[in-house]
Amino acid sequence: MEIDMKKVIVTLMVTLMTLMFNGSAIAGVxxxxxxxxxxxxxxxxxxxxQVISQGGVDRSYKIQPPMIPHKIDKEKINLKINTCMKCHSEKTYKQKKAPKAGDSHYVSRDGKVLDTVSSRRYFCNQCHAPQLNADPIVNNQFEGAK
Known part of the structure; x- marks a missing residue:
């Protein structure tokens, strides 16, 4: 008895598609x-x-990205402009009296040191977040480093 692999594959595909689109396959979920x-x-x-925190925000754990202690609702970060770098770039941070973007932000994924912020660190608010005057939506028992 010879098995026709095309028929087996087609039958399996039809069965899988039926299960995927049939609500009974996920009943109870x-x-x-x-x-x-x-x-x-x-x-x-x-x-x-957004809350302004004078003196910055304490970190909860060792390698936590710093939180943003000022309002950012008027800042723009898109493919053409990153207004965060007006204050936090290597060239402007001293005159603006702002923390400089970390040296790691100027390194490509290949380890090459760049003159401008690496594209993988360009969108600041992926890691850095402003503070809000809000209670947590979900309660937890996390305690930061002391």
């Missing part, structure tokens, strides 16, 4: 939001004001 629609409660948490 529920969303963390329950029966609520994705947009339900979107207005539950109003926009919070």
């Amino acid at each position: 529920t969303s963390l939001r329950g029966d609520s629609d994705l947009t339900d409660g979107a207005d539950k948490y109003p926009m919070r004001k």
